[in-house]
Structures are given as C-alpha cells and as structure tokens.
Amino acid sequence: MPTGSVKWYDKDKGFGFAASEDGKEFYLPASALPAGVTELRKGTRIEFGIAEGRRGAQAMGIRVLEKVPSIAKAKRPSPKELAPMVQDLSTVLDNLSGTLSSGKYPEGKKGAAIAAALRQVADQLDA
Numbered sequence: 001m002p003t004g005s006v007k008w009y010d011k012d013k014g015f016g017f018a019a020s021e022d023g024k025e026f027y028l029p030a031s032a033l034p035a036g037v038t039e040l041r042k043g044t045r046i047e048f049g050i051a052e053g054r055r056g057a058q059a060m061g062i063r064v065l066e067k068v069p070s071i072a073k074a075k076r077p078s079p080k081e082l083a084p085m086v087q088d089l090s091t092v093l094d095n096l097s098g099t100l101s102s103g104k105y106p107e108g109k110k111g112a113a114i115a116a117a118l119r120q121v122a123d124q125l126d127a
Contacts, residue, residue: 003047003065011039018046018059026050027058034062076124089117 002020006028009016014030032048033040040046045066048059076082092114099106106114 001047001049001061001063003045006040006042006044006046008042009040016040018048018062024057027053027055028062029053029058032058032060032062034064037062037064040064082121082124085121089121092117 002022004018004020004026007017007019007025009028011030016028018026018028020026026048028040030038044064046059047063047065049061050057051060052058077085096106096114105111
C-alpha cells in the first residue's frame with residue numbers, strides 16, 4: 001500500500017486531498033476514513049489503497065500512521081496557569097447571567113470581549 005500525507009481535509013465538505021511519497025495527489029473522501037476518525041490534519045501520515053473513482057484516482061481504506069503534533073497543545077499554558085483564568089471567567093459569566101436575567105445583553109464591546117475570552121479558554125481545553 002502506498003504511504004503519503006494529507007495535503008488538506010475539510011470535515012464540513014467531507015473530502016480533501018492526499019499526496020503519496022512520490023508526489024501524486026489523490027482525492028480523499030470521508031468514506032475512506034477509518035472508523036471513528038472524522039477529520040484529518042494537514043501533514044498527517046497515512047497509508048491507503050488507490051481506486052479509480054468519479055474524480056479520478058482516490059484514496060481508499062486509509063490507515064493513520066502518525067498524527068501531526070498539535071502546535072496549540074504544545075503552546076498551551078499549564079493547567080495551573082489556566083485555572084485562575086477559568087475562575088476569573090466564571091466570575092465574569094456569573095455577572096453576565098444577572099444582566100441577561102434582567103433582559104439585557106452586555107453593552108458595547110463587553111459582549112465581544114466575553115465571547116473572545118470564552119473562545120480562548122475553549123481552545124486551550126480543546127487543544
């Protein structure tokens with residue numbers, strides 16, 4: 001079986017492209033992913049079969065050989081550093097719940113700042 005790497009994969013579109021070690025590109029449909037795998041990161045090393053499909057040569061029966069290390073995971077703060085941020089965010093959300101309970105959204109840029117803080121903490125937890 002040829003080996004190669006994922007050039008790109010879009011989970012929402014359900015396909016992407018892979019390149020074999022000799023540089024040939026192959027269509028990568030979601031149906032070729034192994035059970036339990038829903039997405040692949042660029043650069044992930046894979047082994048795959050090749051079949052002729054509607055769109056030309058396509059990868060099939062993919063086996064993930066090694067996953068690309070997460071840059072976000074390598075750069076995220078330690079759990080002890082993240083704990084105070086989560087505590088502060090919890091306080092901010094408690095205050096926000098009072099504002100929302102009174103029938104109002106946060107004014108000005110406050111709502112965007114809270115959303116940005118939530119996203120940042122979520123990204124650290126999900127990395």
